[in-house]
Amino acid sequence: MRGRVASAVCALLVGVSAASAAPAAAEPGRTESGYGSSSPVTSVISTVVTRDVPLPPTALPHPPECDRLSYLRWRSASGPSESAAADRILVAQPGIFEGAGAFDGVARNTVALAARFGIHLEFWALDRRSNCLEDHTGTRAALATGDLDTATGYYFGGAEVDGRRFAGYADGAATDWLRDQGLEQTLRDQYDLLRLELPDQRVRQRKLLCGGHSLGGFLTGYFAGWDFDGNPATTDDAGYNQCGGWFALDTVIRVGLGLRGIDIPAIPPEIAGGVENLSLQLDTALPVLRLPAVINPETTNLLALAGLAARLAPDGVNDLVSRLPDNPNIDLTLRTLLSQNAAAFLTGSPDARDLTATNEAVLGALLDDNSQPLGFLQASTGFVTGGPTGPKDFPLPDAIARGPLGFGGFGDAPKVSPTRYSPDTVYRWLDWDEVTASTSPATNPGSEVTSIAQLARTLCEPPLDFTEWYFPSRIAFDLQQTTAPSITAHHLHPRGIDTLPMLTLQGSGGIPLPDSGSPLDTRIELAGYNHLDLVTADPDSRRDGSPEPVSARLVEFATR
Known part of the structure; x- marks a missing residue:
């Protein structure tokens, strides 16, 4: 299989015409509609599927749209329209602060590659129920008008779009119901959705491959051992009997958190109940995981808007930055992510807003592995050019961040920052395939795998977006409590x-x-890949002509 994949790569994605989604058969409580994409992988049909799946009667008051479950579905234009007729279906749980749209790149790459061998795969990316609170009106409208002002006017200026005004980011009573959206409900949602879409348990067991990216691997680990009727004697409902295999994208499928070489010990059973009660109180006070800056609904939406600006006008200069509101959250976020050193962070000088850069360069500064300090937000998208750069020592110097004390949480790439804040110096972006051996000592061609254009469109085009505004704190609390009564009951x-x-x-x-x-685990390390690259890598990222390895390995795994 590997040889066949390698020999066929040169023919991939050439001369393939776009196809529109055929309407699905009408089914009560189910809708499916296609959505457009500027991806060069045009042989794949992408749709958003929504199912009516009400929360239990005990749920706290919530919007009616939150009584639905949604996922993104990708299938080959040359394959069957019915999922049950596909050869295999990969079902993915997203990571923390991540929505279904994050999988758009890897899904298209995998489905298209498989189709070249006559293998009809589908890829489903699940969206957490909490994402029903998001408002993508401005982004959707801006993609239609081609004008960033449509989105920024809606989110920042109180402008009306399609008869609607942005109501702000949900908080307080509007998010209280999320305190019950923990591990149990999240796994139940996946189980219910899989049963509705593929009612025959034998078909699910034969055709589904279940996995995820980042946090999604841990969720899958719990799903595998979950008993949905609470009776261990009846196993048709057990999670491991809903799937035919597991896949992990820069994650691990297991129960219990930890890092390589550092296992977080389980809470002793005799105090697990008390710890769980304490976590329930904390969850009531903080149902959404958010910080005063960097990680909160406004800043996760900001990443989508940065992608939108780069998607609409890659070479536009400071289009988003010049429109950003002046508030403590945005200011502190920019200083945290873009300051070159501690002095710049503390004083706000130079101000990140004074840097002159193209929209692609701004997006690169926010998420590229040579700039973004947090490993779980890094992709290898190229390198900044157009002006001088210097070492970026904030929030940690490279010697610490990339050393043992960094625990691998800051990525493996040296960090750099622009050093000239002048209207006469416009920083631009070299895409992944424009980086050469002489570009900078901080990077090399073999470590760049994601196109900045791919990252931009993935952040803004899918109707279920890349970034998750409202991550339920309950999930984070539950994943650390393997011995809690609510966990051990299932x-x-x-x-x-x-x-x-x-x-x-x-x-x-x-x-x-x-x-x-697991004794059946095949573990493979991909050189040059950072955390987000596992879902965003370009289909042609291997310069030696071999296929993109994530999609190639998934195709091979699915056809075993």
């Missing part, structure tokens, strides 16, 4: 995960995670 098959084959793909610059412990 996690009744801890070794169920070991009964199925597993593929673990790890980026060399990704999050350093422990082994799954």
Whole structure:
């Protein structure tokens, strides 16, 4: 299989015409509609599927649109329209602060590659129920008008779009219901959706491959051992009997958090109940995981808007930055992510808003591995050019961030920052395939794999977006409590995960995670890949002509 994939790569994505989605058969409580994309991978049909799946009667008051579950579906234009007729279906759980749209790149690459061998794969990316609170009106309208002002006017200026005004970011009573959207409800949502879409349990077991990216691997680990009726004697409902295998994208499929070489011990059972009660109180006070800056609904939407600006006008200069509101959250976020050193962060001088840069360069500064300080937000998208740069020592100097004390949480790439803040110096972006050996000592051609254009469109084009505004704190609390009563009541098959084959793909610059412990796990490290590259890499990222390795490995795994 590997040889066939390698020999066919040169023919991929050439001369393929776009196809529109055929309407799905009408089914009560289910809708499916196509959406457009500027991706060069045009042989793949992309749709958004929504199912009516009400929350339980005990749920706190919530909007009616939150009684639905949604996912993005990608399938080959040359394949069957019915999912049950596909050869295999990969079902992915997103990571923390990540929505279904994050998988757009890897899904298209994988489905298109498989189709070249006559293999009809589908890729489903699940969206957490909490994303029903998001308002994408401005972004959707700006994609239609081609004008960034449509979006920024809506989100920042109170402008009306399609008869609607932005109501602000949900908080307080509007998010109270999320305190119940923890591990149990998240896994139940996946189980219910899979049963509705593929009612025959034998079909699910034969055709579904379940996995995820980042946090999605841990969710899958719990899903594998979950017993949905609470009766361990009946196993048709067990998570490991809903899938035929597991796949992990820069994550690990297991129960319990940890880093490579550092296992977080389980809470002793005798105090687990008390710890869980304390976490429930914390969750009531903080149902959404948010910080005063960097990580909160406004800043996650800011990443989507940065992608939108780069998608609409790649060479436009400071289009988004010049329109950003002047508030403490945005100001502190820019200073945290873009300051070259501690002095710049503390004083706000030079001000990141005074840098002259193209929209692509701004997006690169926010998410590229040579600039973004946090490893779980890094992609290898190229390098900044157009002006002088210097070492970026904030929030940590490279010697610490890339050393043992950094625990791998800051990525493996040296950090650099522009040093000239002048209207006469316009910083631009070299895309992944424009980086050469002489570009900078901080990078090399072999470590750049994601197109900045691919990242931009993935951030803004899918109707279920890349960034997650409202991540339920309950999930974060639950994942650390393997011995909590609410977990042990359903996690009744801890070794169920070991009964199925597993593929673990790890980026060399990704999050350093422990082994799954499964005897059926095949673990592969991908050179040059950072955390986000596992879902965003360009289909032609291998300069030696071999296929993009994430999609190639997934195709190979799916056809075993």
